[in-house]
Amino acid sequence: MARALINVPKTARRGEIVEIRAMVAHSMETGYRMGPNGVNMPRDIIRRFVCAYDGEEVFAAELFPAMSANPFIAFTLVATTSGTISFAWTDDAGETQTASADITVS
Amino acid sequence: MDDPSRNQNLSFPIGRRQVLAAGLAGLVVVSLPRRVLARPSLEEAINTFTGGAEVLDGRVRLELPPLVENGNAVGITIAAESPMTAADHVRRIGVFNEKNPEANVVVFQLGPRCGRAEVSTRIRLATSQVVVAVAEMSDGSFWSSRASAIVTLAACIEDLS
Amino acid sequence: MRALWGLAGIAAALICGVVAAAGIEEGDKRSGFDFMTRETQALQADDTSNPGMLWVLQGEQLWRQPEGRANVACAGCHGDAAQSMRGVAARHPAFDEATGRPIDLAGRVNSCRASRQQAEPLAPESDELLALTSYVAHQSRGMPVTPAADPRLAPFRDNGRRLFQSRIGQLDLSCATCHDANWGKRLGGGVIPQAHPNGYPLYRLEWQTVGSLQRRLRNCMIGVRAEPFAFGAPESIDLELYLMERSRGLPVETPAVRP
Helix, strand or coil: CCCEEEECCCEECCCCEEEEEEEECCCCECCCCECCCCCECCCECEEEEEEEECCEEEEEEEECCCECCCCEEEEEEECCCCEEEEEEEEECCCCEEEEEEEEEEC | CCCHHHHHHHHCCCCHHHHHHHHHHCHHHHHCCHHHHCCCCHHHHHHHHHCCCCEEECCEEEECCCEECCCCCEEEEEEECCCCCCCCCEEEEEEEECCCCCCEEEEEECCHHHCCEEEEEEECCCCCEEEEEEEEECCCCEEEEEEEEEECCECCCCCCC | CHHHHHHHHHHHHHHHCCCCCCCCCHHHCCCHHHHCCHHHHHHHHCCCCCCCHHHHHHHHHHHCCCECCCCECHHHHHCCHHHHCCCCHHHCCEEECCCCEEECHHHHHHHHHHHHHCCCCCCCCCHHHHHHHHHHHHCCCCCECCCCCCHHHHHHHHHHHHHHHCCECCCCECHHHHHCCCCCCEEECEECCCCCCCCCCEEECCCCEEECHHHHHHHHHHHCCCCCCCCCCHHHHHHHHHHHHHCCCCECCCCCEEC
16 A cells, blocks of 8 residues: 655646645665664665656655655646646665646646 | 765775774764764765765755754755756755765755755754755756754653663 | 663653652643644644654545455444544543443454454554554544543543552652653753643654554653553553543644654
8 A cells, every 4th residue: 555645736827836745654764773683674765756747757866764764855846737746756675656646737 | 876875885994893992982882883984974975976076155055953853854955046947957956964874865856847946855863963965056066055953862762772 | 872861861850850749730731742843843733744644544545445354444334534533532541341441542443343344453553553543533633632521430540540650660750750740841852741642643753653652651661661561451541541631621633743
């Protein structure tokens, strides 16, 4: 079950700069923490975040262990055309969680 | 992409004896993983990001709360002055820290379709330290901003190891 | 290192600490929210930035998902949680006829799973259990804590008060030593709050995840070097019953954020 919380305005005027917020459930285990048995817990983080607007990549991030658990990223986009804004988070194991939202531009 | 900070560890090997010797100065040091002691410096990490190019002060603003209640989630905002047009925009913003086990925090990739070069996120700070944001402009220039935070320690924590 | 600081802080509190029997004056009652920095308050206040909302969202999905051999969802019996679950968290723990004891929200979820859904119980602190209890408690957000008036709860609440005031562990501290007599003062780098349970399950920055009140109680007990209650222990529910009475009137904040 993808557990992501995204915030995209439903409507915008053409050319308007809108704020986008994206948060996903992930422990972002650093690899530096010790488990209860005294052994380091293996690293497991989201490495890459990509936001695409109608399929075209418009914003991305490369994440390191210093990003907080349940990573949160807020940024802006220009509302160009009505379409889908999609989000993808890919972790160390290569697994990708996705979410998307539609925006209507007038 | 591989973590550049890990590859560089190879050039600064620290032997177990040295670690143990350092432990005489303070018990705490012994408990740190070796990688912590061997991480690249803040400047080295920024150098890797810029490819050695000159980094100028200005055009970027890094907001970091000066006093942090818990280092596990520290809200930061980075804003760069840029028209964000096809001809003149921010390409990347890298965030680096001084004292975490790894120097890199995050690298954002932006473009003209962002409209504004402003990003907020939440980061981990292992202790009180300096954080630097570096913006790469489309003309190849690099601009930076630095801020420091005091991370306070809570008394009642779950993990007593 | 952090543990050493904690130990030093707690030891200092032990030396300075004088237990006032009176507890917190009515006008002084304050949610843990009020003791946090502006930044942490902002994290809780905005649903699009509050990480606890990830569990609420998951809980909403689980609410509608058929479970167990009965293949029935929570929604199958309870319908729209926004109506049926409104106020429920504000009056729990409540008296459970089946066991003749108070039961908390997590216990209620698992009891429902066993009797109605014929499903296995969810493990303590599992994401699923935290998600469902967060979702249910979230329906009471903003409502005042209003403990159930059932007289059958009284002896259990009294036991909770006794536990709250009993010194335990190698540090020989009671809950009251810190949270009645010394709230508002600093312990290590943090402020001692009044220990109100009005935001659970909550997202604790130290945990980097959502956790239950029982997990928090266990933390405190480990902190004073006492043997913590097991998850689901009757003592834990009794203590929660007293804590809810003590926080009567404070708004439910689930999912709260705490440092």
